[in-house]
Amino acid sequence: MKTSPAVQDHYPEDFAHCYGCGRLNVNGYHVQTRWEGAEAVARFTPRPDHISVPGFVYGGLLASLIDCHAMGTAAAAVEREAGRATGDAPAPRFVTGALHVHYLKPTPLGPELVLRARPREIAARKVIVDVSVFADGVETVRADVVAVRMPETMHR
Helix, strand or coil, X not given: CCCCXXXXXXXXXXXXXXXXXXXXXXXCCCCCCEEECCEEEEEECCCCCCECCCCEECHHHHHHHHHXXXXXXXXXXXXXHCCCCCCCCCCCCEEEEEEEEEECCCCECCCXXXXXXXXXXXXXXXXXXXXXXXXXXXXXXXXEEEEEECCHHHCC
């Protein structure tokens, strides 16, 4: 299946430093959100140091991945809603208004994690995004996230 470009590759340079998804942060996770049909998908393989207890992923990492993927999904959804494809213009930036994470099962350390997101509601200033994390095809985490347009006070 052909996937779209990553929305994070189209964030303006001033806003591409996020630890989770910033392409300009050499030490970051580099989360990349791409459309696969109606879903926005990101993939991430945790390193051995992303451990909570032996054999399982640290929950804070999972929340961070969800957070950045949801912000990317919000940006991509707003662009799609406006009739633009990812990359047609600099992607709008969103910040987290609310992050509700539900840990359904322990997430094993080792397999690639697949994050699947769908925008539930798109409004002028916010996007509500539903995100699930899968390890070896099993849903281990579910979240609902409120993404709000980055306020002017955060712009330099």
